[in-house]
Amino acid sequence: MKSRLTDKKRTFINGVLLTIFLVATPFLFYFYKLAPKGGEEWDTFFGTITPGGFGSVQVYLHALATKSTFVLLTGIWFLTSKNWWKYAILIPFTMFLFQLSGVINYKIEYIDEFDFWYSLPIILPILILLIYISYIAGKKSNNDDGLKKEVDDEIKKLLSDDL
Template sequence: MFKNPVVKDGIKALAIFLLPFLLYLNTYSPFDLDHELWRNYQKQIFDTPFSGLIYMELTYLYLICLFIIWFKNAKNKHLYGVYFIVISLLANFFTYPIPIFKGYTKSVYLLFHLCSLAYLYFNKDYYYRIRKNNQLNPANLLFIVIGLLYISSTFSVIPYKSKELNLGFITIGSYGFYDFSTFHLAVIIKIYGFIAFLTWFFSEKKWWRYAILSPILLLVNQFYNCIISDSEEDIVDEFELYQSGPFLLAILIVLLLLAQAADHQEQIRAFLKLQYQNIEHAVEQRFGKQQQNIEEKKQRLATKKDLSKAELAALKKELEEELEKLT
């Protein structure tokens, strides 16, 4: 659609920068999303003070979009790991809002993952990219673990009614949430996204990678605000846009400057490419015409069997002059 690669990268950077704001749609929306979008769900899931269903669906939606952008631009060695996270989040996204899945969550998860992995391997492009690159590298294994942790958040591996998690050497409380399972589902998964996006930021080399700082910054602030308060009356993920505002503005300014610099470089590259094509065409025309003259003289020489010494000397001199022009 867009011939200029800087425009494509600019749209990509803007999407990465703005997608985390989608999470705040439920908080700052002028209408009640619970009533307008989910009329069939009268009870808030997880028994939490905030709208659990809408909150989690918006969280999964913006994470899915970000990871899909990453997957489309992922290096071959990260391809499988990022894909695993995408399908894990997609399975999470459709688990709660579709009642038909109720009671069959694990079966749906397994079927969805198998079908998705089958698509990845039967797609020729992805199949060869996976085969030619080692998928058992540390970063890829980390992404697979993150995908499994996203799955565990939906399967409620931790007992639902537990108020804390005892790891032996440390006990982690629920920080004002109804139980630790809710705390894990709403807060701890932010750590997974932070680790993944931080890896993406350092592995990406293009100028638009600084847009990834937007979700990283918001995830850090969201996690911090959740753990500093033990009150059950606080609204989750409400003030981070104000707290992160100055930093987000700085990131946006940097992105605009980098886009301007990238556009300038693209213009220089296009100009040099055009000049190279003009020079190449001129050289081809010059040498092509001289080569044609040489061939004509060779043909004249071949068609004349009986030439005098003077004629031979004249033809020899003409050929030498043409060869000197070529060199």
């Protein structure tokens, strides 16, 4: 009995923490506005932030906050989804990860331009698997409709025989 209460409490706490994080996401998205405009460096409690290949620290943090926000949200969506199609979420998640790595690795000249092509080897098997699952589910659904019609016909036949 006690373990059930503990599980319910843990689930509730996890849900509250997830909700707080999701509500705080817009603030993470606008975190870049705290950086000094046009600054070459920003000394923070965590260390010094430099713009890398970007024009200023604020532009760098804007790109970093945007990409990391999308990675976090799609990651949470994937981890909390219970649907069979949840693996489709991996497609945008993969693209956002490639874009985030492009922001962090500032030596890459074009951040968002070629990420789709680099992520294709990961995306294609997922797409093929999802198409196959969709095909099998559609085929099974059509078989179930036929079975349902047969059962309805049998019920009608039995009811008409009784009358």
